[in-house]
Amino acid sequence: ALGLFRPAAPGVLNSVARAAGLIAAVWGVLLLIGVSLDAVSPWRPLAPLARPSVAANGASSFAAVPAAVVVDNAALEIAVAQAAAKSRPSLVYFTAEWCVSCRVMEREVFQNGEILAQLGAIDLIEVDVTQSTPEVRDLLDRYGVVGPPTMIFLSRTSKEAADSRLVGEVSARAVLASLERAGAAE
Known part of the structure; x- marks a missing residue:
């Protein structure tokens, strides 16, 4: 040609x-x-x-921040209780393998240096909603989540921080503000 x-x-x-x-x-x-x-x-x-590879074996999407990956109510309750026992705020992040917006968030927002620094002060809990099982639908209903990506920021006492929930693709600034509302920002 x-x-x-x-x-x-x-x-x-x-x-x-x-x-x-x-x-x-x-x-x-x-x-x-x-x-x-x-x-x-x-x-x-x-x-x-140029970027670190992301584990494809069900491990956390945030390579630098360890996360509990859960798929049902019982596992989520345990992860939230463990965060509360350590008196740490937590971020419950609903994500799925098929979620294009989730990949954008993980690539553009959660690899931001300021975000990574703040995520070290919280317990990150990933709720994998890739499969539409009854357990996953129960989780979505229980927390009022329509679909991924959704982030619920819980305070040190495991209560959802006021005006902190984020749905869809959001900026790093919005995530930092929600982390601050949950008590993660120092």
Whole structure:
């Protein structure tokens, strides 16, 4: 295409067409490499090489912050009780593997340095709602969650902090404000 593989012909237009063809071919190769690395942006196909990998085995999506991953009421109650016993606020984060907005949040908000620093002062509890089981539907109903991503910020006494719940894609500033309302910000 654009004369990249044809013999060179004289003229400025031919040279521009060949250069454009070369650029398109190189970009195509970079996109193929990016797809193989699970890149999410066509404008940054090699970005996965620059960031730490995220565990795909059910471990926390926040590589630097340990999290309890729960899928039912009993496990969630235990995780919240453990946070309260340590007198620590907690973030209950409803997420799913199929949730595109969750991946955006994890990539753009939860990798923010200020957020990571604050997450160290709380107990992070991930509620995996990937599968639509009766237990998962009970969890969603119990907490009034329509779907992921939803973040519920609990105080040191396991009560939801006033005006702190976040639903959908939000900014790092909104997460920091909710963490402060829950008593996590120092």
